[in-house]
Structure formats: C-alpha cells, structure tokens
Amino acid sequence: MSALLVLEDVVVVRGANRVLDGVSLEVRAGEIVGLLGPNGAGKSTLLRAALAITPRVSGRVSIGQSDPSELDRIVLARRAAFLPQDAEVSLDFSVREVVSMGRYAHVGRWSALSREDTAAIDAALLALDLVDLASRPIRALSAGEQKRALLARCFAQDAPLLVLDEPTSTLDAGRARSLLRAVRAKCDTGGALIAIHDLALAAASCDRIVALAAGKIVASGPPAMALTPAVLQSVFGVRGSVDVDEEGVRVTLRG
Amino acid sequence: MSQRLVLPGLVLALAVAMAASLLVGPAALSASDVLRAFGSEGPPWIRSVILEVRLPRVLLAALGGLALALAGHALQGLFRNPLADPSVLGVASGATLGAVVALYSGLALSILLVPSAAFIVALATAATVYRLAARGPVVSNSSLVLAGLAVSALTSALSSLVLSVALADWELGRQLLSWMLGGLENRNMGHVWILLPLAIVPSASLAFYARDLDALALGEEQALAVGVDVLAVRRGVLVLSSLLTAATVSVMGIVPFVGLVVPHAARFVSGPGHRKSFATSAVLGALLLVVADTVSRALSGSIDLRPGVLTSLIGAPFFVAVVHRTRKRDEAHA
Numbered sequence: 160m161s162a163l164l165v166l167e168d169v170v171v172v173r174g175a176n177r178v179l180d181g182v183s184l185e186v187r188a189g190e191i192v193g194l195l196g197p198n199g200a201g202k203s204t205l206l207r208a209a210l211a212i213t214p215r216v217s218g219r220v221s222i223g224q225s226d227p228s229e230l231d232r233i234v235l236a237r238r239a240a241f242l243p244q245d246a247e248v249s250l251d252f253s254v255r256e257v258v259s260m261g262r263y264a265h266v267g268r269w270s271a272l273s274r275e276d277t278a279a280i281d282a283a284l285l286a287l288d289l290v291d292l293a294s295r296p297i298r299a300l301s302a303g304e305q306k307r308a309l310l311a312r313c314f315a316q317d318a319p320l321l322v323l324d325e326p327t328s329t330l331d332a333g334r335a336r337s338l339l340r341a342v343r344a345k346c347d348t349g350g351a352l353i354a355i356h357d358l359a360l361a362a363a364s365c366d367r368i369v370a371l372a373a374g375k376i377v378a379s380g381p382p383a384m385a386l387t388p389a390v391l392q393s394v395f396g397v398r399g400s401v402d403v404d405e406e407g408v409r410v411t412l413r414g
Numbered sequence: 415m416s417q418r419l420v421l422p423g424l425v426l427a428l429a430v431a432m433a434a435s436l437l438v439g440p441a442a443l444s445a446s447d448v449l450r451a452f453g454s455e456g457p458p459w460i461r462s463v464i465l466e467v468r469l470p471r472v473l474l475a476a477l478g479g480l481a482l483a484l485a486g487h488a489l490q491g492l493f494r495n496p497l498a499d500p501s502v503l504g505v506a507s508g509a510t511l512g513a514v515v516a517l518y519s520g521l522a523l524s525i526l527l528v529p530s531a532a533f534i535v536a537l538a539t540a541a542t543v544y545r546l547a548a549r550g551p552v553v554s555n556s557s558l559v560l561a562g563l564a565v566s567a568l569t570s571a572l573s574s575l576v577l578s579v580a581l582a583d584w585e586l587g588r589q590l591l592s593w594m595l596g597g598l599e600n601r602n603m604g605h606v607w608i609l610l611p612l613a614i615v616p617s618a619s620l621a622f623y624a625r626d627l628d629a630l631a632l633g634e635e636q637a638l639a640v641g642v643d644v645l646a647v648r649r650g651v652l653v654l655s656s657l658l659t660a661a662t663v664s665v666m667g668i669v670p671f672v673g674l675v676v677p678h679a680a681r682f683v684s685g686p687g688h689r690k691s692f693a694t695s696a697v698l699g700a701l702l703l704v705v706a707d708t709v710s711r712a713l714s715g716s717i718d719l720r721p722g723v724l725t726s727l728i729g730a731p732f733f734v735a736v737v738h739r740t741r742k743r744d745e746a747h748a
Binding site: 207210212231232233235236237239240241242243245246247248249250251252256257260261263264268309312313316 | 491495622628629631632633635636638639641642643685686687
C-alpha cells in the first residue's frame with residue numbers, strides 16, 4: 160500500500176522550544192492512525208506541520224509524493240482535507256453552504272456546482288446524518304452538530320487523506336463512535352490521521368496508534384501493542400491495560 | 415419581497431433617487447429643465463447648474479457610497495469582524511492629513527490638487543501600516559488592526575495640529591474644518607473622473623475574492639484547508655479596500671457609517687455569501703449616500719447638514735436595529 164502521508168524527522172520550533180522534535184510517521188491508504196498524547200504534547204502542531212500550515216525547520220513531509228509546502232493550496236486541498244480543533248464560524252452560512260465549500264478544490268472560481276459536486280455534498284450530508292439540518296444556519300446548531308457539519312465539509316472535499324484535530328471532543332460517547340464509524344466508511348479507499356483524547360475510543364476505532372509526548376513519538380503500532388501499561392503510565396499517568404479479545408479491543412483503566 | 419427581486423428593486427430605487435436628486439437644489443428646476451439640459455438645450459445657466467453642479471454631486475455620492483460600502487464589506491469578511499470598517503487601516507485619517515496639509519500649503523488654488531495630495535498620503539499610510547504589521551511574509555489580522563490604530567492616532571494628531579495652527583487665519587481654518595467634516599460641495603466633473611476608475615476597478619476586482627471571503631468565515635485554517643491562498647487573498651483585499659477608501663475620502667472627506675452599516679444590511683437581505691451580498695452592498699451604499707446628499711442639499715437653505723452627519727443619523731439607529739434583529743434570530747435558533 161502506498162503512503163498517503165509521510166513525515167520524516169520533522170522538527171518544529173516555537174521560540175526556544177522544540178515543539179516537534181524529530182517526528183516520523185506514515186499514514187497508508189485504508190488505515191486510520193490515532194494520534195494520542197497529553198495536552199501540549201504537540202499533536203495539533205504535528206497535524207499543522209503535516210499540512211504546511213505551520214512551517215518546519217527541518218525534516219521531510221510528503222503528501223502524495225510531494226512536499227505540501229511547495230504545493231498550490233488547491234492541489235493540496237484535493238489530496239488532504241483538514242478539520243482544525245477550534246472552528247468558529249463568523250457568518251450565518253447554512254450547513255449546506257459550508258459543506259459545499261469543500262468543493263472549492265474541484266470547482267472553478269466562477270463556475271457553478273456540477274452534478275458530481277452536488278452528489279459529493281449530498282453524500283457528505285448523508286454520511287454525517289445532517290440531511291435534516293442542511294438548510295439551518297450552522298451557527299444556530301450545537302457545538303457537536305457544528306463539528307459534524309465541518310467534518311462533512313472535509314468529506315465533500317473527497318481527498319484521499321483526512322487530517323482531523325480532536326473531531327470528537329465536543330461529542331457524547333454515542334455520537335463520537337458513530338462519527339468515527341463514518342470516518343471508517345470514508346477511509347475505505349483513503350486514510351486518516353486523527354488527534355484524539357479518548358483512549359478507549361482511539362483504541363477501539365484506530366488501526367494504529369501513535370503516542371506523542373513532549374514533541375517525540377514514544378510508542379506506535381496497533382492499539383494493543385502501542386498502548387502497553389508502561390506507556391499508559393508514563394505518557395498519560397494512568398494505570399491500565401489494552402487487550403484484544405474476540406469482541407474487539409478492550410481498554411481497562413484502574414484508579 | 416422575493417430574494418430575486420431585491421437587487422433589481424434596489425437598482426431601480428437608486429436610479430430614481432439619482433434622478434430625483436438632480437431636481438433638488440436652491441434653484442427650482444423642473445424635470446423638463448433637466449431633460450433639456452441633458453439634450454444640450456435650454457438656457458446655458460440651467461445646463462450649467464444641472465451638468466456642472468448637480469450631476470457631479472450625484473455621481474460622486476453614488477460612487478463614494480458604493481466604494482465605502484464594498485471596502486467595509488470586504489474588510490469585515492477578511493477580519494471576520496462585523497465591526498471592521500474602512501477606517502481600521504488608518505487610510506481615511508491618512509487621506510485627511512494629506513488634504514489638510516495641502517489646504518494649509520495653499521494648494522487649494524487648483525481644485526484637484528487637494529484630492530491628489532490626500533490620495534498619495536492615504537496610500538503612504540496604508541503602506542506604512544502594512545509594513546509595521548508585517549513579520550516577514552506573514553501579516554496577522556491583529557497586528558494590522560493595532561498598526562492601523564497607532565498610525566491613525568498619529569495622523570489624526572498631525573491633522574489636529576495643522577488645524578489648530580491654521581485657525582489663526584479664520585478663513586483658512588474654516589476651509590480646513592469644512593473639509594474635515596466631509597461633503598460634496600464645490601465638486602466638479604474633474605473629481606468624478608478621478609473617483610470613477612478608482613471606485614469601479616477595485617470594486618469589480620473584489621468580486622474575484624468573493625468565495626475566498628466566504629471560506630474565511632470558517633477561519634483561516636479551514637480556508638487554507640479548502641484551497642484558499644489566504645496570504646494572497648489578504649494582500650489583495652487590503653490593497654483593493656485601501657484604494658477604495660483612499661480614493662473616496664480624498665474626494666469627499668470622511669463619510670462615516672456607510673462602510674460599517676451597509677454591509678450588515680446587505681448580508682441581512684441577501685445572505686452571507688459574498689458574491690450576492692457584495693452586489694447588494696454596492697447598490698445600497700450608493701443609494702444611502704445619494705439620499706443623504708440629496709436631503710442635505712434640500713435643506714441647505716436653512717441648515718448645513720453634511721451628508722456624513724446624515725449617514726450617521728440614519729446609520730446609527732439602523733445599525734442598532736440590524737444588530738438587534740440578528741441577535742433575536744440567533745436566539746430563536748439556539
């Protein structure tokens with residue numbers, strides 16, 4: 160399987176701090192990679208560096224064989240869709256209007272939406288259960304519904320790589336799971352890199368886990384292998400274990 | 415009123431207001447006088463009043479209103495802030511300084527030298543603000559607004575200084591004050607020829623950025639993520655709205671509230687999408703200033719009510735109403 164995203168030895172500096180200190184990872188087609196780590200570990204910075212939103216001082220990044228910092232934004236938008244963590248909308252666009260912005264990379268500045276564009280927008284609304292909310296102003300929705308609408312915008316973009324920063328942070332457990340199921344369905348052919356806080360959710364929904372602490376990768380691999388009791392203790396300060404049984408991945412946390 | 419009739423309705427209203435405006439003034443002229451003047455008929459003094467006094471005012475009011483409304487609209491979109499207006503970048507107070515210095519230096523002898531000086535100083539101010547705010551190729555919105563505030567404070571202080579020195583000479587002081595209050599008296603077709611390209615070309619160019627400004631409503635990171643070159647958009651929108659503001663203020667002084675209020679009204683009737691609401695803003699801005707100037711002229715025998723005073727008198731309560739209705743709508747949805 161070819162890699163959709165490759166980071167090699169990426170270093171990002173803010174002031175005197177090495178926010179990312181030599182990070183390497185890969186996201187391949189068909190897999191969901193969960194990026195875990197305590198607050199301030201550098202998860203958001205890693206996602207931004209991967210998309211050339213934050214500049215890196217050294218290392219290599221490639222998305223579909225090219226360095227994103229040298230790609231035209233439109234071309235990059237066809238290869239990777241990004242959902243940032245804080246997303247406050249400043250005007251009263253409807254959910255459908257927001258989702259259709261995901262088609263900018265496919266539609267000329269002066270052109271109307273094609274049938275294909277409309278189909279992609281409809282599919283994204285359907286996948287995230289937003290059909291009934293499509294004509295509502297997005298700012299009138301709850302925080303969780305807004306997140307879903309913005310994720311639908313990413314879906315409509317039809318890029319092979321999804322980069323999502325804490326997409327489930329404002330959702331209840333049920334919504335969080337169904338959102339990740341929608342991402343899974345979308346990643347049938349593509350891949351996703353998701354920063355996530357909830358250990359159990361990450362272990363249950365990701366193919367691989369990358370654990371980040373103080374700008375360095377401290378563990379990576381399938382959930383049960385990456386999240387050893389030692390990693391849980393040292394990175395997250397919790398005692399517990401991650402096991403695989405016939406029902407799937409189970410996370411047990413103690414005290 | 416149905417959505418599709420809003421813009422044609424406003425264009426019609428603007429045409430009517432501009433035509434009516436030609437009938438208003440100290441000399442009582444009829445509609446047939448106006449028509450004959452346009453057909454190069456009738457007494458020369460009537461032709462002169464219509465074509466050289468009233469027509470330039472009407473055209474300037476329309477162009478200036480359009481330019482200010484669009485500059486404010488684009489800046490509100492760029493800064494993602496409903497309180498942004500054309501004055502945030504310091505361009506307007508820069509233009510005022512240029513005009514005041516030109517008047518003080520006696521350049522008023524040639525009527526077009528004052529707007530030219532104002533325009534040059536306004537553009538120099540904009541460049542200074544941009545320079546101060548820039549760190550390498552990156553310019554953040556907050557540093558732009560701060561630099562704009564600082565430079566505005568400086569240029570306003572300098573204008574006040576020139577004014578207070580000039581007040582030693584009563585006539586000169588009166589001239590300066592009158593310019594600073596803004597207005598369209600004693601403007602001629604020369605002013606129209608200056609403002610016409612500088613209002614129309616940047617306004618039309620702003621349409622290029624309409625969909626980028628739509629995406630900016632989701633924040634700069636998401637705009638980048640859907641393929642918007644945010645830096646290029648910011649540069650383009652800043653240059654175009656600075657040109658619009660500089661040109662307008664250079665010709666008519668500061669006319670407050672048009673660039674702040676009109677975009678809100680336009681979004682209220684045409685929705686948030688910039689392509690549609692830009693068009694509505696342009697027509698509504700022109701309409702507001704033509705009406706304000708007409709009223710100001712109709713009352714000129716009894717009271718000197720500047721168009722800028724009128725736009726504020728109309729604008730302030732309207733602004734409160736728009737904000738109130740928007741908030742009620744938001745609460746209804748919440």
